Amino acid sequence: MSLPETFISCDWGTSNFRLRVIHTDTLSVIKEYSSSQGVKEVYQNYTDQDQLDKSSYYAKFLEEKLMSIVDLNQPHIVVASGMVSSSMGMYELDYTSTPFSAEGNDILSKRISISNNVQMLITSGVKQGDDVMRGEEVQALGLAKYLQDVDKGVLLLPGTHSKHLQFEANIFHQFDTFMTGEMFDMLTKHSILSNSVKKGPFDENNRSAFKEGVRKAVAEGLSKNLFKVRAKALLDNRDSTESFYYLSGLLIGDELSYLKEKQDKVCIAASGMLNQLYQLALAEVIEDKDRLVFFKEDILEKALLIGQKKILEKQYECV
Template sequence: MNITSHFISCDWGTSNFRLRLIETETLQVIWENRTDQGVKRRYAAFKAQTALDQKDFYLDYLMGEVQKLPDGHRSHPIIASGMSSSNIGLCELPYADLPFDEGGNTFISKSIPIATNQDLLLISGVKSETGMMRGEEVQAIGLGEYLHSYSEGILLLPGTHSKHISYRQGSFHKLKNFMTGELFEVLGKNSILSNSIEIAEWDAQGKKAFLEGFHLGLVEGSTPNLLGIRARHVVEDMDKKDNYFRLSGLLIGDELSYLRSSGENVFLAAPGAIFELYKTGLETFVAPDKLILLDDAVLERALLIGQRKMLLLHAK
């Protein structure tokens, strides 16, 4: 695979699809388009038709989006990370094993010719005995550029399924998964708690409620305190908007409880609102010099750094 002045970055997640034109040297985003056609929706559409096999069905959509790029930039190499290499994606690749280094040398990948002098590079995920991920491993090797000055720590990548990855001297080792985001959605929409919470905006009152829940989750765990969310509403007539953040705090506190006595560096890398929630909780028990904050902008660039590393690796 040849490296040109630009490459096409494809971030194909479960719920969303994003295509970007990237200047290789600077990683400047020249053009970007997002759709709601993540692999979950695409796979449902694939199953509803019979004209194309799975690979061609996904390629048909991908190349249709590529044709929207500016003239002269539609034939650059494409690199796809995330769920595109899953069993409901474009082409299933097996998971690589931990540990892995910042170069991504042990990742499993596949180069697929899609046009004359144009290839698609698919990157698979990583697994351990305690978890798995697809997409975050590429972010991790990009984030490695920001971790060089630290000998070790725990990298937190919160989300629907949060990932905690142990980092030590340029390599990533143990992986833990937490279904915190999905649990919040399921409990908030499909459990008895759904009538006791209401979506709210983050403010001083929301922060107070979040920290109350966070402390309970951190010290006692979430399970003994979940029904208390409903009791606060039904028995004590507490605000359902407060309960929204109290439930969030309870689940996040439970997720982070094992870090209370670790004393390790904690690297937090997360987008927008999630970043603020985890930061608020972590600041209550992690020393300032041990909490390294990597915001949305860093996380966005890290994905591109990781994708460029993989392209360069395959160009050798």
């Protein structure tokens, strides 16, 4: 059975929701709808009512949003990844276990009828003994295409919960989660350091402060250096924006420090500010520049679509 001409990509995280009508062949985006109505908010709204069961409630929500970008009198298939398959999401799927193939064969998916015309493919997350992810595995499937020349290494997906995926010969065999983004958010908002740091433009001074933070974390670790962010502000009146980037450097440096001693290639896919910061940090941590593979900004964006298309293809192969 041949693939449909378009599919609808659904990226449904804890606090974000995005639908995109995708041209299957070229992966170009035809239409888009996005909002902050992540699984957390929708689940909360679902528990606040008692008329619909969970899957009906989510299906109604989805149909309402779909209406704004497609004609529901035509058939559609939605490929959904992220927290939508968690216990708070639309339909809970168990995790696939590591290792998983970059071809997408191992990722579980579940087909659900939303209405006569709308079918949905929900994909599972991945677990290993002591870690879990939901969503990043589909990005990883998409990025695999660009990893073929690398053969063996670690793929970094920075974010609120950064993921480091070890891969070899097209197999992702192990991964770790680092709470770097969430820690930074907490420390700048809820800790004693919040008085010493202030977001600001990333100029040359702040760049140096960031790199200093990275080097400090790699040399001495995080825990001895965290409070010194405040001490420096008190004693040296260090500029609060410099302190902001110094703290960011400490946290990202701490996340990356274990890579210093390895021999593997390190590939990284991120966009915007995160991309800039992680590329700078990796250049500080890893001396041998041949070990570094930086993906272009738009590749991560595309990776999710490539990954979702792989899931879709497996489904059509089986039919």
